[in-house]
Amino acid sequence: MNYVQFYYPEGFAHCYGCGRLNPEGHQFKTYWDPEKRESRTEFTPKPYHTAIPGFVYGGLLASLVDCHSTATGSAALKELESTPWDQGPYPRCVTASLEVQFLKPTPLGPTLVAVGRVLERSERKVVVGTEVYADGVLTVKGKAVVVRIPEGWGG
């Protein structure tokens, strides 16, 4: 199964967090499950993504929630189109607002799993709720408002 960011137009594929064309970036990859209507992004932080030794830097966690949310919004807007899910391009969203709750310190080492759900969707805006788990423990919660970049703007 290909990931959402795989279908972004080339001009929108350079994001430091999730751009497939940015070799220096995190290259987050988000998968959308059309049955469950749930998204999933997995990422294993590197040793240098440290806050206090042993724990993940919060900015990285916020980035994960950010890009995971734009991808979830993209998949949710793609559902409104008549083209099949495996035919790009996907709509590209930009984050208008991002809330992150750091519930517990996130241990450095395990693969992080971000799970997203669509809380609201209109033709232009999607509100995404995200939970991030480390070793099955919920450590971060996020909520983002993402807005579709109009056709013809870049890309």
Ligand SMILES: CCCCCCCCCCCCCCCC(=O)SCCNC(=O)CCNC(=O)[C@H](O)C(C)(C)COP(=O)(O)OP(=O)(O)OC[C@H]1O[C@@H](n2cnc3c(N)ncnc32)[C@H](O)[C@@H]1OP(=O)(O)O
């Ligand atoms: C026409 C403009 C095109 C711009 C095209 C930009 C292209 C940019 C290219 C970047 C491509 C790579 C993106 C990488 C992914 C990131 O890294 S995203 C992180 C950085 N984010 C940014 O830099 C975004 C900067 N902000 C903006 O560009 C504009 O404020 C936004 C977000 C596009 C909104 O534009 P706007 O035309 O003012 O939108 P507006 O019609 O007022 O609002 C649309 C809806 O969003 C809601 N909303 C807007 N802002 C907020 C907010 N802060 N809190 C809650 N809700 C909000 C509104 O209430 C409205 O909701 P509804 O009334 O439809 O229910």
